[in-house]
Structure formats: structure tokens, C-alpha cells
Amino acid sequence: MANIMDYMDWRGDLSFEADEFNEVDNLILAQLAYVDFEGIVTAEENAPAVPLKEASGQFWEKNDKDEILARVSMTKSAPFVMEKMAETKRFSDVKLRCYVNEIRDEEQFQFSAVCVELPDDSLYVAFRGTDNTITGWREDFNMGYLSETPGQLRAVEYLNRAVTDKKQRVRVGGHSKGGNFAVYASVKCDPQIQNQILNVYSNDGPGFRSDMVESTEYQRMLPKLHTILPESSIVGMLLEHQESFEVVKSSNSGIQQHDAMSWEVLGRSFVHVDQVAAQSLLLDETIKSWIYQLDGEERAQIVETAFDMIEKVGIRTVDDFYHSKWKKIQELMKETSKLSPERQKLFSRAIKLLWTEGNKAMKETVKQTVKRTVKQSPLKK
Numbered sequence: 389m390a391n392i393m394d395y396m397d398w399r400g401d402l403s404f405e406a407d408e409f410n411e412v413d414n415l416i417l418a419q420l421a422y423v424d425f426e427g428i429v430t431a432e433e434n435a436p437a438v439p440l441k442e443a444s445g446q447f448w449e450k451n452d453k454d455e456i457l458a459r460v461s462m463t464k465s466a467p468f469v470m471e472k473m474a475e476t477k478r479f480s481d482v483k484l485r486c487y488v489n490e491i492r493d494e495e496q497f498q499f500s501a502v503c504v505e506l507p508d509d510s511l512y513v514a515f516r517g518t519d520n521t522i523t524g525w526r527e528d529f530n531m532g533y534l535s536e537t538p539g540q541l542r543a544v545e546y547l548n549r550a551v552t553d554k555k556q557r558v559r560v561g562g563h564s565k566g567g568n569f570a571v572y573a574s575v576k577c578d579p580q581i582q583n584q585i586l587n588v589y590s591n592d593g594p595g596f597r598s599d600m601v602e603s604t605e606y607q608r609m610l611p612k613l614h615t616i617l618p619e620s621s622i623v624g625m626l627l628e629h630q631e632s633f634e635v636v637k638s639s640n641s642g643i644q645q646h647d648a649m650s651w652e653v654l655g656r657s658f659v660h661v662d663q664v665a666a667q668s669l670l671l672d673e674t675i676k677s678w679i680y681q682l683d684g685e686e687r688a689q690i691v692e693t694a695f696d697m698i699e700k701v702g703i704r705t706v707d708d709f710y711h712s713k714w715k716k717i718q719e720l721m722k723e724t725s726k727l728s729p730e731r732q733k734l735f736s737r738a739i740k741l742l743w744t745e746g747n748k749a750m751k752e753t754v755k756q757t758v759k760r761t762v763k764q765s766p767l768k769k
Contacts, residue, residue, distance in 0.1 A: 389639040392416050393472055395653045400476030404508040407478075409559070410656045411616065411634075414512075414589045415648055416473065417504050418563045420484070421514035422466035423447065425502060429487035433552055437483035437505050444474040462647040463517070463563075481507045486550045489516075490542070497538040499569075503550050510557040510586070513550060515543055515573070517564025517593070535597060536572075539565070543573035551581050558584045563648055567593020567615070575600075575609045582609065590615045592646055618645035619661050635661050 390398075395412050428446045429438050447467060456464050473479035482504050489500040500516035551558055558581065562570040567590030574588045588609065600606055615633035618640075636658035640650035652659040 389637075389652045391639070391649050391651060391653055392419075392469065393649070395656075396472050396476050396478070399656060400472075400478050402478055404478065404506060407656065409506075409508070409510070411589070411614070411658060412653055412656060413478075414559070414561050414587075414614075415563070415591055415616070415651065416469060416479070417482075417512045418514050418561045418566065418589070418591055419463075419466045419469045419648060420473075420504060421500060421502055421516035421562060421566055422463040423470050423502075424451075424489070425484065425487040426489060429484045429502065431486060431488045433486050433549055435485060437485040437503075439480075440470070440482045440484060441474045441480055443484050444470050462644075465647075465649050486546075488546065492538075497542070499539045499542045499546075501543070501546050501550075501566075501569075510559065511551065511553075513547060513558065513560045513570070513573075515560075515562035515566035515569040517562060517566035535599065540569060540572040543569035544576045547573040547577045547581060551584065554580060554584070556584060557586050559587050559589070560585060561587075561589030561591065562593060563591040564593055564646065567591050568596070569593075571609075571613060572596070572600075574612070575603075575606050585609075585612055588613050591648065592617055616658070618651060634658070637661050 392412060392415060396416070399407065425443060425447070427450075428443050448471065451467065453468075456467060473482070484502055484504060486501070486503040488502075491498050498518070502514050504512040504514060506512060547560065560570045560574050561567065570588055571590050571593065574582065574585055590613070593615070595601065596606075617633050617635050618638040619635050637652040637660070638645035638647075638650040639652060640647060644650065
């Protein structure tokens with residue numbers, strides 16, 4: 389099945405003047421946020437922008453392809469996307485600036501972004517999604533009970549600082565948590581920059597708490613928001629969305645559809661389907677019902693306890709967890725037994741609630757499926 393790499397084979401010879409910006413270009417540019425440009429692209433907003441060809445060359449001088457491919461990550465393909473971009477007429481002349489990459493364990497904070505100057509004089513601000521650090525994943529879960537996370541606040545600050553040309557057309561986007569940051573930053577940034585923004589792209593990014601999506605400032609930005617989800621989206625269905633979303637076909641299944649390389653492309657757009665899959669809606673309903681039965685303090689305690697245990701056994705990245713396998717899991721089970729009676733009781737209640745809500749959602753889904761089947765049956769009188 390064709391993906392963004394095939395798109396560059398097909399349409400990489402077309403400039404933005406010949407074929408204007410589209411949704412597939414958005415996803416390709418969002419992948420650049422996952423590339424480590426440390427020592428290649430500076431964070432200074434007034435520093436000269438670095439041509440993509442040059443940045444790609446310097447990156448591959450410092451990095452080994454086999455080592456990157458060995459990583460346990462859905463985003464490890466990003467440097468290869470960059471390499472392909474540098475070979476095309478469409479993307480080879482883009483320039484990069486304002487690269488930042490910050491991880492602060494004590495603040496449960498992971499943030500990275502890069503600005504992409506396009507040949508048509510527009511700007512694409514790309515926010516990185518969750519990397520393979522446990523700190524990054526912890527911030528994702530913090531979104532379930534915090535009104536704003538340190539990463540979201542940093543995204544606003546970054547966007548306000550990075551848009552230096554007050555007449556430039558701006559697009560903002562990201563994949564996964566980067567999509568959430570793109571929306572949050574666009575909603576909260578300076579009004580002058582909001583006026584410059586053409587579109588905001590959330591590529592399978594989680595939503596927000598209800599107070600955010602119901603706010604006046606969110607509603608004001610709503611017409612510019614574009615949420616794109618794979619058909620079996622899990623991450624992108626989390627929390628609340630009010631904007632309509634496009635659903636795209638993926639060559640993967642389940643959680644693996646979060647991998648942007650699996651999104652199918654035809655011509656200058658994605659292959660669209662009518663709606664997200666039933667299992668995605670089922671999981672979304674289960675998680676939302678479960679979360680709303682836990683108050684903010686309980687959610688915070690669950691997240692803090694779980695990630696504190698993970699850190700105590702020395703797991704710092706997804707790779708650590710994957711390569712340690714059963715040894716670390718056994719250590720985690722021992723840590724669970726050391727929890728206070730109050731925390732053990734809370735964990736037990738949360739698991740029972742999740743099981744109950746899952747069963748309720750499943751029964752309702754089966755009931756609705758049977759109704760539809762009977763209604764459509766030619767034997768029905």
C-alpha cells in the first residue's frame with residue numbers, strides 16, 4: 389500500500405508553486421520534528437535557517453542507519469523521511485530553524501519543535517509527539533487530570549517566539565502529542581499570530597479536557613483545526629474533541645495504526661474512510677466512562693504511582709522496558725506490593741471500574757450490531 393514515501397516518488401518533482409500545499413505535505417513536515425537536529429539547527433530564532441539538504445547530510449554523518457532501525461519506536465523512520473525529502477524538488481529547498489529539544493524529568497516535561505521555511509515563503513511549525521522517554525509518556529497521562537501541562541505551556545511560548553515575520557503565512561502541526569501541542573499553542577498564542585495561521589493539523593493527536601474545548605478561545609480557532617485519524621485510532625480518540633475529523637485508511641492494525649508510515653496515500657491526499665472502526669469507538673467509550681468516574685485527585689495518584697514505580701526499577705525509555713522484558717516486570721510487581729493500603733485500594737478500584745465499563749460498552753456495541761443486522765436482513769417482515 390502506498391504511503392508518504394511513495395507520495396514523494398510520485399509528486400516529489402512538483403514544486404509548491406505547481407501543486408499547492410496539501411494534507412500529505414503536512415504529515416511529511418510533521419515527521420521532521422522527530423529528527424534529532426542537535427548541533428545542526430540552532431535554537432536561536434534570528435540565526436540563519438539551515439537548508440534541508442545540508443541538515444540531512446550532517447545528520448547522516450553523525451548517525452548510523454542500522455542503530456536507528458534497531459530502536460523500539462514508531463518514529464524511527466523520521467530520519468529516512470528527511471533523507472527522501474532532501475532528494476525531491478518539492479522539499480529539497482525547505483529550510484530549518486529554531487530547533488529545540490528539552491527533557492526535564494523533575495517537571496515531567498518533554499518538548500521538541502522545529503520551524504520549516506517553505507519555498508512559497510510560508511512557515512510550518514512542527515511539534516514533536518511523544519518520544520521513547522518515560523518522561524514523555526508520563527506527560528501524556530498527565531493530560532488526563534491537568535488543565536495544562538508544562539509541554540503545552542512551552543508550546544505556546546515557542547510559537548510566540550518562533551513566528552518572527554508578522555506578515556508570514558503560518559501552518560502549525562504535529563503527530564501524536566505534537567498534534568495536541570499544535571492545537572493548544574494555536575489556541576493560546578498571541579492574537580497577531582492567530583491571524584497569520586492558515587491551518588492547524590493534529591495528526592492522531594489526543595484531545596483536551598472539556599473545559600478547554602468549550603472555551604471561547606478554542607471555539608474561535610475551531611474553523612482552522614484539522615484533525616486526521618487512522619481508522620482504528622486509539623491515541624487520537626483520547627479526551628475530548630469538538631472539531632470534525634478526517635479518517636484515513638492504514639495498512640496496519642490496532643495501535644500500530646498510530647505509525648504515520650502506515651497511512652495510505654493516493655495522489656495528493658490520504659485514502660479516506662467514512663468513520664473510525666467500531667473497536668476504536670468501543671475503546672474510546674470505555675476509557676472516557678472509566679476516566680470520568682475517577683476524580684482529578686484519583687487520576688493524579690494513579691499516574692504518579694504507576695510512573696514512580698517504573699522509574700524506581702530503572703526504566704527510563706521504552707527501549708529499556710522492551711529489552712529488559714520479564715525481569716523489569718517482576719520488579720514492578722514487587723513495587724506494587726510495597727504500595728500503601730490506600731494506594732492498593734485505589735488501584736483495585738480503578739481496575740474494577742475499567743473492567744465494568746469495558747463490559748458495558750461491549751454489550752451495548754453487540755446490541756446495536758444485532759439491531760442493525762436485523763433491520764437490514766431480507767428475511768425481516
